[in-house]
Amino acid sequence: MAETLETPSTEPMELENDPLLKRHRDEDENSEATKKLKSEKSVEEQRLENNKVSDVEQECTEAKLGPKTFGSSVEMFDYFFKFLRFWTPNININKYEHMVLLELVKKGHPEPDQKIGAGVRAFQVRYHPQYKSRCFFLLREDDSVDDFSFRKCVNHILPLPENMQVNHDVNKALTSGGKGGGGGRGGGRGRGRGVKPRN
Numbered sequence: 001m002a003e004t005l006e007t008p009s010t011e012p013m014e015l016e017n018d019p020l021l022k023r024h025r026d027e028d029e030n031s032e033a034t035k036k037l038k039s040e041k042s043v044e045e046q047r048l049e050n051n052k053v054s055d056v057e058q059e060c061t062e063a064k065l066g067p068k069t070f071g072s073s074v075e076m077f078d079y080f081f082k083f084l085r086f087w088t089p090n091i092n093i094n095k096y097e098h099m100v101l102l103e104l105v106k107k108g109h110p111e112p113d114q115k116i117g118a119g120v121r122a123f124q125v126r127y128h129p130q131y132k133s134r135c136f137f138l139l140r141e142d143d144s145v146d147d148f149s150f151r152k153c154v155n156h157i158l159p160l161p162e163n164m165q166v167n168h169d170v171n172k173a174l175t176s177g178g179k180g181g182g183g184g185r186g187g188g189r190g191r192g193r194g195v196k197p198r199n
Helices: 014-018 019-060 073-086 096-106 112-116 150-157 168-175
Strands: 063-064 068-071 120-129 135-141 145-148
Touching: 063 073, 063 096, 068 073, 073 135, 073 150, 096 112, 096 120, 096 135, 096 150, 112 135, 145 150
Parallel strands: none
Antiparallel strands: 063 068, 120 135, 135 145
């Protein structure tokens, strides 16, 4: 009998049973499973990280000033705004509010040590000599007096919404006297200097 050379068969059955190919296929499946597991894990890790960010954001939306806790910058702003409007001018503020205002200056003012100076003896609401509006003033132990912007302090602690931010153009207009507006001697309403009133 003549021996015939058998050529290797490339039938799928025999390839499936090939140990080398089977090992590569198992490695590919394992790597796919590993990739899938890693992607699932990273989704879970991402969820946990998002929760941590939410916790940080929640912490960033709360502020404690002395014995009082505020849930947001707007809540803090409203508190001080109402306080400023309703407290009787030129009277020392009570001890509870004193602690809250002192913490506001310490945490919110860009230069708290300079503002506090020798120490704060009392806080008062007074009319600002330049702006003619109510303002918080601190009375230091050395009898010096200084004002401060509660809005800027609040914004430094917890950023206020954009529509509540300090408008620097308004402050410039108020400090420079502005143009027009009729203030000063001679009255307003169209009467300048040297103009005789109508009969």
